[in-house]
Amino acid sequence: MPHLTAPDGTKIAYEDHLPxxxxxxxxxxxxxxxxxxAEWSDLIPRLLADGHRVVAYDARAHGASTRRPADVTRAAHVADGVALVEELGLAPVTLVGQSLGGHTALLVAAAQPHLVRSLILIEAGPAxxxxxxxSLIASWLADWHPADRAVMVACVAELxxxxxxxxxxxVRCPTLLVEGANGTMGPTEPSDMLARRRPDDDVRHVVVPDAGHDVHLDRPEQLYEAIAGYLNDLNAGR
Structure with missing residues (x-):
């Protein structure tokens, strides 16, 4: 498993799939x-079959990356995303992020617009x-080892x-907002997001039926169809 080493010594595990x-x-x-x-295991082969290069990585404090890094701030997560794009030569890249990963993707697109071609946010927004x-996260992870649970809580502390x-x-790049019909986004968050971007920014919103917060796990085929249709429209200039 290849790793990228961040300036603070944190190792970021990733996989790079080429069509x-x-x-x-x-x-x-x-x-x-x-x-x-691994949560993207259904989506990756579908995107590869469509001819896309697909890179997936474990965020710091997750998976095969350094599990207890000293820094888990939003800025550190954003820096990791930027470093992967730059080190692997991914730009201009389409960022696809779910929940906190979507929040990271949003901040990368805002901070480094020249690196980002388009943005797909799944159950994620700025609120x-x-x-x-x-405390909600700590309760949700009640069965985790205390140290690992503390790191997860620290990852969301700024929010x-x-x-x-x-x-x-x-953010100025084309953006697709994907909401689960039974998800956890605020009732007005998607409409507020649409209202706060310029009309010519090309921001779209889709709701996936019978999906909760984990749209990519609950309804992977429907998520793929939404993403593929959106990317096809962008390629066609629509």
Whole structure:
């Protein structure tokens, strides 16, 4: 398993899948909190079959990456995403992120727009300032080892006090918002996201029926269809 080593010594495990022909598009997959790159096992072969290069990685503190890094701030996660894009020569890249991974993708697109071709956010947005979030995560991970649970809670600590609407408004690349019909996004978050981007930014919103927060696990085929249709439209200039 190849690794990228961040400046702080954190090792980021990734896998790089190449299609049999020159890729139409390069896609970087970012999983959510307490997940890993294996969650994309259904989507990766579908995207490869469509002719895309697909890279998936384990976020710091997850999977085969360094499990207890010293820094798990939002800035550190963003720096890892940027480093992968630059080190592997992925730009201009399409970022596909679910939940916290989608939040990271959003911040990468805002901070380094020249690296990002398009953005696909799955059950992810800029809303934050939820003081109850750390305790909710701790409760959700009650059966985890205390140290690992503490790291996961630390990964979302900033979202208890901060939101990122300013960064969302700064994103200029085409964007697809994917919401699970039974997901956890705020009731007005998708519509607020649409309202805060310019009309010519090409931001679209789809709702996947019978899917919860983990759309990629609950309804993988429907998620693929939404992503493939969107990318086909972009390639056709629609």
């Amino acid at each position: 049999p022909r020159a890729p139409d598009r390069t896609i970087l997959l970012l999983h959510g909190l307490a997940g890993d790159r 934050g300032r939820n003081p109850e979030l750390p 208890a006090t901060d939101d990122h609407w300013r960064e969302w408004s700064a």
